Amino acid sequence: MKSTMKHMFAALSFAALATPVAAHHSYSMFDMQRTIVLDATVTQFRWSNPHAFIRVSADVDGRTEEWSIEMTSPNNLVQEGWTRRSIKQGDRVQLYVHPLRSGAQGGAYSGIVLPDGSTLGTVE
Amino acid sequence: MRLSVTLLAGLVLAAGPASAQISSPVPEGLANAEDSAGFAKGRYHELDALPDWGGIWFVSFNRGPDAEPQAELQLKGDYLMRLLEWQAEVRANNGVERRPRGNCSPPGLPRIMMLPQYPYEFLFTPGRVTINQEAWMQTRTIWTDGRGHPEYVDPSYHGHSIGHWEGDTLVVETVGISAELEIDDGATHSDQFVLEERIHLSPDDPNVLVNEMRMTDPEAFAEPWLVTTRYTRDRHGTLIEFQCSQNDRNPVDEEGYTQFD
Numbered sequence: 393m394k395s396t397m398k399h400m401f402a403a404l405s406f407a408a409l410a411t412p413v414a415a416h417h418s419y420s421m422f423d424m425q426r427t428i429v430l431d432a433t434v435t436q437f438r439w440s441n442p443h444a445f446i447r448v449s450a451d452v453d454g455r456t457e458e459w460s461i462e463m464t465s466p467n468n469l470v471q472e473g474w475t476r477r478s479i480k481q482g483d484r485v486q487l488y489v490h491p492l493r494s495g496a497q498g499g500a501y502s503g504i505v506l507p508d509g510s511t512l513g514t515v516e
Numbered sequence: 517m518r519l520s521v522t523l524l525a526g527l528v529l530a531a532g533p534a535s536a537q538i539s540s541p542v543p544e545g546l547a548n549a550e551d552s553a554g555f556a557k558g559r560y561h562e563l564d565a566l567p568d569w570g571g572i573w574f575v576s577f578n579r580g581p582d583a584e585p586q587a588e589l590q591l592k593g594d595y596l597m598r599l600l601e602w603q604a605e606v607r608a609n610n611g612v613e614r615r616p617r618g619n620c621s622p623p624g625l626p627r628i629m630m631l632p633q634y635p636y637e638f639l640f641t642p643g644r645v646t647i648n649q650e651a652w653m654q655t656r657t658i659w660t661d662g663r664g665h666p667e668y669v670d671p672s673y674h675g676h677s678i679g680h681w682e683g684d685t686l687v688v689e690t691v692g693i694s695a696e697l698e699i700d701d702g703a704t705h706s707d708q709f710v711l712e713e714r715i716h717l718s719p720d721d722p723n724v725l726v727n728e729m730r731m732t733d734p735e736a737f738a739e740p741w742l743v744t745t746r747y748t749r750d751r752h753g754t755l756i757e758f759q760c761s762q763n764d765r766n767p768v769d770e771e772g773y774t775q776f777d
Binding site for chain 2: 416417418420421438440441442443445460462464465466467468470471492493494496498
């Protein structure tokens with residue numbers, strides 16, 4: 393009985409770790425329960441597999457920080473309305489991001505407010 | 517001078533085998549060599565009888581309240597102990613997982629058939645079904661020409677797949693999947709692992725493809741593991757190149773932890 397309970401606990405806690413987006417690698421390095429918002433300027437946008445990437449200069453507490461934002465795959469982002477022309481270097485955007493657990497300046501993309509005020513992904 | 521002579525000798529050696537006849541044996545289980553997928557000409561018209569699987573397909577996830585329950589993998593013996601140890605380590609490490617392989621190497625079967633983000637396409641030619649997977653640009657071959665499994669299968673990412681059509685359902689059996697690959701996070705199988713798949717369009721929606729997987733392993737599994745994966749069609753979509761090393765921002769360090777560049 394004891395070992396059954398142990399197994400159940402393992403299975404339950406493990407299910408909570410699983411995320412719908414894990415693919416090229418596990419998303420366990422991101423805190424998927426937490427979302428932060430970055431007011432930022434795009435410095436690089438890379439549209440290629442395995443993950444599209446956005447690098448930005450973000451305004452954080454009056455300082456400028458360089459952040460790397462990992463996205464899902466280009467073909468997956470197309471389903472969400474993205475194209476490789478959705479953003480470009482120099483664009484002012486608001487990024488909704490699940491931050492790295494390590495505290496480093498990076499995270500997983502959740503959503504974006506584009507310069508014209510329109511949004512893609514989850515911005516809440 | 518000596519260098520150029522050495523080079524020339526090397527070229528001659530390399531060119532040697534190309535002029536010889538290359539001839540693999542007729543696949544095991546085929547009565548006639550002409551039945552092999554190697555003889556495709558004259559049989560393309562037969563493909564018109566197969567179902568409409570055109571376009572590309574994305575794994576679809578339903579995690580809402582009406583999602584159908586998926587069975588948990590039930591391991592036994594040492595395989596279960598290793599999974600529990602791995603899970604305990606993840607919990608002790610704030611949920612961060614260690615991985616046995618680099619992120620630029622593919623997951624192999626069966627996980628390659630369950631990947632979100634990266635679509636699939638299914639190509640029919642006489643005697644075989646080819647599945648192209650955007651992820652890691654993998655190609656999977658299912659032989660439908662009537663051959664059996666070879667007596668010895670080298671363990672590999674995709675093993676050896678044979679299939680046949682039962683009406684509009686492709687029925688596939690795969691053996692020889694490397695036991696070094698994870699079947700689920702932290703879980704492995706033995707070299708006795710067998711994957712059976714029944715792939716067909718959904719009776720409710722012709723733009724949904726259903727893959728009913730049944731996995732058995734007398735060494736590692738307490739019971740068969742049943743997983744159903746659904747794919748949604750994008751009729752005019754195309755696969756995008758996937759050259760992992762071109763954009764590898766997630767190398768795995770010597771401890772097995774994924775880095776973030």
